[in-house]
Amino acid sequence: MASGIRLEKLRKSFGATEVIKGIDMEIEPGEFVVLVGPSGCGKSTLLNLIAGLETATGGAIRIGGKLVNDVPPRDRDIAMVFQSYALYPTKTVRDNITFGMQTRRIPKDNQQAALEEFSQLLQIDHLLDRKPGQLSGGQRQRVAMGRALVRKPEVFLFDEPLSNLDAKLRISMRTEIKKLHQRLGKTIVYVTHDQIEAMTLATRIAVMDNGHIRQFAPPADIYENPVDLFVAGFMGSPPMNMLPGVLCRNGAALAVQPKGTGLRFPLPRPLADRVTLQDGDQVVLGLRPESIFAAETELPGENRFVFEEAVEVVEPTGPDTMIVFDIGGTEMIARVRPEDARPEGTRFRFEVDMTKAKLFTPDTGQAM
Amino acid sequence: MASGIRLEKLRKSFGATEVIKGIDMEIEPGEFVVLVGPSGCGKSTLLNLIAGLETATGGAIRIGGKLVNDVPPRDRDIAMVFQSYALYPTKTVRDNITFGMQTRRIPKDNQQAALEEFSQLLQIDHLLDRKPGQLSGGQRQRVAMGRALVRKPEVFLFDEPLSNLDAKLRISMRTEIKKLHQRLGKTIVYVTHDQIEAMTLATRIAVMDNGHIRQFAPPADIYENPVDLFVAGFMGSPPMNMLPGVLCRNGAALAVQPKGTGLRFPLPRPLADRVTLQDGDQVVLGLRPESIFAAETELPGENRFVFEEAVEVVEPTGPDTMIVFDIGGTEMIARVRPEDARPEGTRFRFEVDMTKAKLFTPDTGQAM
Amino acid sequence: MRQRRTSGIVQPKGLRSVLMRMGLFAVLGLFCLYYLLPLVVMVSTSLKSLAEIREGTLLSLPQAITFDAWAKAWDSACVGVRCDGLKPFMWNSIAMAVPAVILSTTLGAINGYALTKWRFPGADWIFALILFGAFIPFQVVLLPMARTLGQLGLAGTVPGLILVHTVYGLAFTTLFFRNFFVSVSDGILQAAKVDGAGFFGIFFRIVLPMSIPAIVVTVIWQFTQIWNDFLFGVAFTIGDSNPVTVALNNVVNTSTGVKEYNVDMAAAIIAALPTMLVYVVAGAYFVRGLSAGAVKG
Amino acid sequence: EGTVEVLHWWTSGGEAKAVGTLKDAFEAQGGTWVDSPIAGGGGDAAMTALRARVVAGNPPTAVQLKGPGIQEWAQQGALNDVQEVATAEHWDSVLPPALATIMKYDGNYVAAPVNIHRVDWLWANPEALAKAGVEDMPTTWEEFNAAADKLQAAGITPLGHGGQAWQDATLFEDVVLGVGGPDFYRKALVELDPEALASPTMVASFDQLRKLRGYVDPNFPGRDWNLATAMVMRGEAAFQIMGDWAKGEFLAAGKVPGEDFLCAPTPGNGFVLNSDSFTFFKVSGEDKLKGQQVLASLIMSPEFQKTFNLAKGSIPARTDVSLDDFDMCAQKSHEDLLKAVESDALVPSMAHEMAIPRSVRGEILDLVTEFFNSDMSSEDATERLSAAIMRAM
Amino acid sequence: MTEHPSPRLQAERWIERQLPRIVVLPLFALSLFFVYGFIAWTAYISMTPSGVMPVYDFQGLAQYERLWATPRWYVAILNLFVFSGLFIVIAMAIGILLAILLDQRVRAEGLIRTIYLYPMALSFIVTGTVWKWLLNPGLGLQRFMREVGFEDFTFDWLVNSDYAIYTLVLAAVWQSSGYAMALFLAGLRSVDDEILKAAAVDGASGWKTYTSIVLPILRPVFLSTVIILAHLAIKSFDLVIALTGGGPGYATDMPATFMYAFAFQRSELGVAAASATMMLMTITAIIVPYLYSELRRTNR
Ligand SMILES: Nc1ncnc2c1ncn2[C@@H]1O[C@H](COP(=O)(O)OP(=O)(O)OP(=O)(O)O)[C@@H](O)[C@H]1O
Ligand SMILES: Nc1ncnc2c1ncn2[C@@H]1O[C@H](COP(=O)(O)OP(=O)(O)OP(=O)(O)O)[C@@H](O)[C@H]1O
Ligand SMILES: [Mg+2]
Numbered sequence A, B: 001m002a003s004g005i006r007l008e009k010l011r012k013s014f015g016a017t018e019v020i021k022g023i024d025m026e027i028e029p030g031e032f033v034v035l036v037g038p039s040g041c042g043k044s045t046l047l048n049l050i051a052g053l054e055t056a057t058g059g060a061i062r063i064g065g066k067l068v069n070d071v072p073p074r075d076r077d078i079a080m081v082f083q084s085y086a087l088y089p090t091k092t093v094r095d096n097i098t099f100g101m102q103t104r105r106i107p108k109d110n111q112q113a114a115l116e117e118f119s120q121l122l123q124i125d126h127l128l129d130r131k132p133g134q135l136s137g138g139q140r141q142r143v144a145m146g147r148a149l150v151r152k153p154e155v156f157l158f159d160e161p162l163s164n165l166d167a168k169l170r171i172s173m174r175t176e177i178k179k180l181h182q183r184l185g186k187t188i189v190y191v192t193h194d195q196i197e198a199m200t201l202a203t204r205i206a207v208m209d210n211g212h213i214r215q216f217a218p219p220a221d222i223y224e225n226p227v228d229l230f231v232a233g234f235m236g237s238p239p240m241n242m243l244p245g246v247l248c249r250n251g252a253a254l255a256v257q258p259k260g261t262g263l264r265f266p267l268p269r270p271l272a273d274r275v276t277l278q279d280g281d282q283v284v285l286g287l288r289p290e291s292i293f294a295a296e297t298e299l300p301g302e303n304r305f306v307f308e309e310a311v312e313v314v315e316p317t318g319p320d321t322m323i324v325f326d327i328g329g330t331e332m333i334a335r336v337r338p339e340d341a342r343p344e345g346t347r348f349r350f351e352v353d354m355t356k357a358k359l360f361t362p363d364t365g366q367a368m
Numbered sequence C: 001m002r003q004r005r006t007s008g009i010v011q012p013k014g015l016r017s018v019l020m021r022m023g024l025f026a027v028l029g030l031f032c033l034y035y036l037l038p039l040v041v042m043v044s045t046s047l048k049s050l051a052e053i054r055e056g057t058l059l060s061l062p063q064a065i066t067f068d069a070w071a072k073a074w075d076s077a078c079v080g081v082r083c084d085g086l087k088p089f090m091w092n093s094i095a096m097a098v099p100a101v102i103l104s105t106t107l108g109a110i111n112g113y114a115l116t117k118w119r120f121p122g123a124d125w126i127f128a129l130i131l132f133g134a135f136i137p138f139q140v141v142l143l144p145m146a147r148t149l150g151q152l153g154l155a156g157t158v159p160g161l162i163l164v165h166t167v168y169g170l171a172f173t174t175l176f177f178r179n180f181f182v183s184v185s186d187g188i189l190q191a192a193k194v195d196g197a198g199f200f201g202i203f204f205r206i207v208l209p210m211s212i213p214a215i216v217v218t219v220i221w222q223f224t225q226i227w228n229d230f231l232f233g234v235a236f237t238i239g240d241s242n243p244v245t246v247a248l249n250n251v252v253n254t255s256t257g258v259k260e261y262n263v264d265m266a267a268a269i270i271a272a273l274p275t276m277l278v279y280v281v282a283g284a285y286f287v288r289g290l291s292a293g294a295v296k297g
Numbered sequence D: 001e002g003t004v005e006v007l008h009w010w011t012s013g014g015e016a017k018a019v020g021t022l023k024d025a026f027e028a029q030g031g032t033w034v035d036s037p038i039a040g041g042g043g044d045a046a047m048t049a050l051r052a053r054v055v056a057g058n059p060p061t062a063v064q065l066k067g068p069g070i071q072e073w074a075q076q077g078a079l080n081d082v083q084e085v086a087t088a089e090h091w092d093s094v095l096p097p098a099l100a101t102i103m104k105y106d107g108n109y110v111a112a113p114v115n116i117h118r119v120d121w122l123w124a125n126p127e128a129l130a131k132a133g134v135e136d137m138p139t140t141w142e143e144f145n146a147a148a149d150k151l152q153a154a155g156i157t158p159l160g161h162g163g164q165a166w167q168d169a170t171l172f173e174d175v176v177l178g179v180g181g182p183d184f185y186r187k188a189l190v191e192l193d194p195e196a197l198a199s200p201t202m203v204a205s206f207d208q209l210r211k212l213r214g215y216v217d218p219n220f221p222g223r224d225w226n227l228a229t230a231m232v233m234r235g236e237a238a239f240q241i242m243g244d245w246a247k248g249e250f251l252a253a254g255k256v257p258g259e260d261f262l263c264a265p266t267p268g269n270g271f272v273l274n275s276d277s278f279t280f281f282k283v284s285g286e287d288k289l290k291g292q293q294v295l296a297s298l299i300m301s302p303e304f305q306k307t308f309n310l311a312k313g314s315i316p317a318r319t320d321v322s323l324d325d326f327d328m329c330a331q332k333s334h335e336d337l338l339k340a341v342e343s344d345a346l347v348p349s350m351a352h353e354m355a356i357p358r359s360v361r362g363e364i365l366d367l368v369t370e371f372f373n374s375d376m377s378s379e380d381a382t383e384r385l386s387a388a389i390m391r392a393m
Numbered sequence E: 001m002t003e004h005p006s007p008r009l010q011a012e013r014w015i016e017r018q019l020p021r022i023v024v025l026p027l028f029a030l031s032l033f034f035v036y037g038f039i040a041w042t043a044y045i046s047m048t049p050s051g052v053m054p055v056y057d058f059q060g061l062a063q064y065e066r067l068w069a070t071p072r073w074y075v076a077i078l079n080l081f082v083f084s085g086l087f088i089v090i091a092m093a094i095g096i097l098l099a100i101l102l103d104q105r106v107r108a109e110g111l112i113r114t115i116y117l118y119p120m121a122l123s124f125i126v127t128g129t130v131w132k133w134l135l136n137p138g139l140g141l142q143r144f145m146r147e148v149g150f151e152d153f154t155f156d157w158l159v160n161s162d163y164a165i166y167t168l169v170l171a172a173v174w175q176s177s178g179y180a181m182a183l184f185l186a187g188l189r190s191v192d193d194e195i196l197k198a199a200a201v202d203g204a205s206g207w208k209t210y211t212s213i214v215l216p217i218l219r220p221v222f223l224s225t226v227i228i229l230a231h232l233a234i235k236s237f238d239l240v241i242a243l244t245g246g247g248p249g250y251a252t253d254m255p256a257t258f259m260y261a262f263a264f265q266r267s268e269l270g271v272a273a274a275s276a277t278m279m280l281m282t283i284t285a286i287i288v289p290y291l292y293s294e295l296r297r298t299n300r
């Protein structure tokens, strides 16, 4: 019942600037795809292309197997939340939300029911008679959400739909979207900058960069096995620490020695086995902040490596505290428990869980 | 040199709806105040009042000790980033950014220098000749930022300035803002829905609710010692688990027994001492997700309590995995390491660090 | 670079849309006919000789094309005792219309801006009262106006006429701009206020560049009204300083003389050329998307 | 020597040329001529401007103004007299008395006439008449009706007419003259005698007008008079009743009077007078006053009267100017004028603002044109005519 | 810093705050004098026996009695309603239609737009003559159609007292609908594109997009257009004079021509002033409620 989306060599230019540079992507029916990528990389443009709001410069778009390059938006059976909301300024919240149903001649009763359902869910039921100009930013965003949700199209396109909501509301919205997806089984393409949203909602995440797709894989894969430095650095907040160094034999085992230091990070077995490089070759060691913690604060495990550095910055975030320190000129971040934090300037013993380390070739950026 | 801001019994109504309901607040010169609160609670309105873009219905606003209720915005020496960007549509990015300097007749050279500095910092230097209509959402937001930053006013007002940026950019912007604040020492009022932004940037956080300020305190205080259920539930993502129960003596110590269960959460010493209620009285036990983890995965400590529940939902977020479970009808979230997660439906042994538990009276919501 | 941001929206292709497109052009074409028909008659008449007009049916196409009538209308038709055609009067009209258009448009723009974006108590009343001036019959104001101009020492002068056109154009220009400005987002103005711009700074540097469509329709309207005005021109100018409409009227209207329809038509078209030029030039600024990307929401 | 600013509505063709002769003559005497031509609506636009000018305190020196309008302005105290010139040049003796009265206020000349237009002309296309077997130009309305019936039977529109109020009124006054004679005309349309207005003669006049209406083609409303003239030229219509300016159209098209077209007075032995004149407004300054005197004298000079009227197609206002150089219709006009003066059959035109105040004329025009364009009965029309005139007085 | 800024600064602030008023008030004063002052003058003149020139002897309502006893006045007033109603509705409808059609990315837009607009540039002094020819049964359309072969084609409104008023509508629409188009086109062009995109996704057809999204946003443009067209209708003077001359008879007389005729042809300023006053009162009665509701709406 849901339709898949297939993009083939899709391109889009605005005048001389090419924004989408040949994207191939196959989204299964009922999938929940989250698009992430740096600001300006072409995410909104890609959604616009799928919606038919921009005409592709090249390539094909298929929805449910049908070539839709020439099909106007209204015949594509999609709903969309715009990053800029794009609410109808003269219509009340109520009419903004039901307009899409009105155009499709859905019976009044059903409209009313859908309106009630979603306005309660979005906590805007007390605002139904206001005009968009009388709403706060987050309220507008929720109206934009409501407008898309009330219809039950084949494909939902969400462009940062929760960015202006507070954490609490965002979590509950997230849950509702997930439930809705499970209930309706529609295909969803969702743009977000929120790590957690991406990780928890997606069946697959597509990481975009500068008009290309870098990796398109399930969330855990993206997080655990980023294909390259870009993806590794982009997913994760704070991002993965990237430590340039050289490979060296540490007795029987392989280790990475960061430039300008005497530290040697021993590589665990499976990773070391995959390394095809020579002793002395340049590598980049990827260590996520959560795998660096205060020494002896976790249960002992295999492949741990302990070292000492000076605390440069302490950033409490609430549940955790981030400690910024320096290894051979590279700024590193460790995530420690608030009670383990020490003031800036003090020496601190860090412990690394090397089983979670990643290794990249510095020139191509590819993961090993 | 920076000016403090003082709000006295500040009120604002739109027609019949009162939006700001008598706010008293004293912001020290050079402070970095972060405003948080649910969507629609009046944050943007408060900024508008400080900026002079809305006329107060009642009360006083003082900037640098001077009553400014009747002072027009341009004489208040403020810069503001609008939640809705409010870029000048017919001006190029360059002119959008320098307009504020032009009106103040700042020499061309200084304008150019400031423009270069901040457009590089915001990574929009390649967009300077575009019009807002040709920018992506995040790029627009950065232009809006740039417009405020290039000037060096007494007071900066930021209304969710980073909400449309990707995590990586957001972190670097956050750092830049922090540096800027340290360098210039200006007073900053900053609205955000991002927990980490609030925690890491603020010298003090003001938690707003429905036109009132609930708590105005340093970040750690807000997180560690929320004054009431609202603040406790609002700060923290995922939010604090609120477990209703009754007080009961557990031998010598005090414990909380959640409704409809046989579990008894023992209260640690200092907390138990503060409790003035009787045995059998209703309380709400507040447990942050990060203080509930998989049993025996952390170093043993004092005041731990272990119990077993069925896993209902597993949500991997990358660095951590959230496990949703149920205690006596209340949905709870625990934060565990990804490798400790178990599939939905299995029984799971949780361990709670009760030293971090909070206790609230259910009717008033006050913390004990 | 001005581009339409909706131009990307995919339009349906196929037979139906081709038909729709054809229908669209058919309707547009039909209306072109309706609008052009009188012009065709005028042009064709202007190209006939007077004899042919008298002999043939008025609406037939010219047998032998002659431009004599045009030449005559331009510089040798008699306007009273002077037989220099319309040529000398064009300048009078330009000297009057251009300042009057600029003045009334600017004042109307400021007025509309102050009344919508800096609302003060009573602003709506003031607007309504100014607007009502659109309905005052000019025949009625003629005598008191003459009196006033006489008292001001402006009777029979071009500045006097400019004053009159400015005053009575104000209702319209204010109307156009006010109605445009009500839909301009307040957010942008707020940003400009914070950026330190004052009343006029915001107006000239932010608001005016955004209001090009409003300027276009206002200028078109004002120019047409002022250029084509006859009554004030007749009443408040003397002889050689008459605007071209008065001259045109003098060429065309003969009470007991011989009617030269070919010259009349040519003269009418010549007198209208500057206005049409304004339509073409101003019309080029009917652009889309001046507010694109400004705000969210 | 002397400056005049002349407000007039003779802006094109023969008319403009005619004024041009005046200007040239004036300038030949060393004066300065400022031209203020304003055409439109038979002088309505010029009258509008005149009012504005007077109100602004800046009137022109001389204005093309005629009929009782002169008296109206004189009553406002807006005029200067040129009696000195008139006395010196004996205007009284060379102008038809009916015309002279109109030029005077309080016994002094305040205006000078430039021409005389005859309004009661009947123009015809001889070919068309021949085709229908009409031999002579009709001299009574009965004859006219008979001829018209014949023409109609032959498929020719008997009367070429333009449906504008002043044209309708022209028909009307010519009919009144024909039906009631000059005395009745004067009583009814000049003195506005209630008895005459309500008399059976008036009813009869309306009856005749109704008949004329039947001889007009259906497309007449709004038609300009010159298009009606063109119909006669082309033979589509046989007759037209119009002042002698229609002759200009015929001549301009190269038609020869007596051959290509015929001219004859409309039935009734009278002469309906229309005359254009220049009225002198109250101006100050030696220069302008002097200009006024010079202009007055110039206008009334026989040479000017001749050259002017040759250009304009009318006849001189002075009765003592020789018409040898004029065409036959003009000569006939002049003859008839002298005869009419003799027999007191000279009447001022009501339709052309020579007879009665403009307010009354307006009411009459409204009624006549309504009558002509509806099926109002002659009795009703007569009744309403009196009422309308009462209203305006 | 002190609680009270210096008097100079205070004065500057005061001026700055009052600036909008300071800017508007002189213009408002002009309008008060030149519009309302003159209206008052006219109202007074309507109660005097003014003829050729204004006189100032108070006389009461005699001129109004005279006015309402004049049959032509009734025709004029009735015509005003018939003509304005039809003209405004038709011109507006055509204006909207053409604006929407032109908004469909039409290639020759500039040319077509100019063609639609140009009639406004032409003075009716001459175009009236052309229309007269075109509409005259013996010269124009009817004759043409009959010559082409439609023997029974009849289009003689111009010469028919009962229908002549509609030919005025035809010519007036010809002249002004292009401008209504321009007003709407300018409005259409200032609608934010994102909203159109949202409507496209919401499944609105082109038609529906315009009727339910765009036109409501253009509400203020309707106000402008109505006012403009009403102004043109009320003041249509040249048109009547040139096309029908008020005829046949005075069947197409309108208040503007009536007023002009009485003021300047007939030297009855008093009656003209009375008719002007009546007209203004009528307009007030109609336009004020409309203005009121519109202004209330735009201010929410
Ligand atoms: N012009 C207005 N008329 C009526 N109500 C308004 C108006 N503007 C804002 N409000 C209401 O005032 C309240 C506060 O709005 P405000 O924009 O300050 O919220 P906020 O805290 O910034 O929310 P958000 O986080 O969603 O941006 C909201 O409930 C909003 O609906
Ligand atoms: N009309 C246009 N003309 C030229 N360039 C454009 C236009 N619209 C967008 N762009 C450019 O295309 C690129 C992609 O824009 P897009 O809106 O798709 O980015 P995005 O990935 O959604 O970014 P964000 O996260 O900031 O919203 C941007 O660099 C933007 O500047
Ligand atoms: Mg985007």
Ligand SMILES: [Mg+2]
Residues within 6 Å of the ligand: A136, A137, A138, B043, B044, B045, B083, B159
């Ligand atoms: Mg807000």
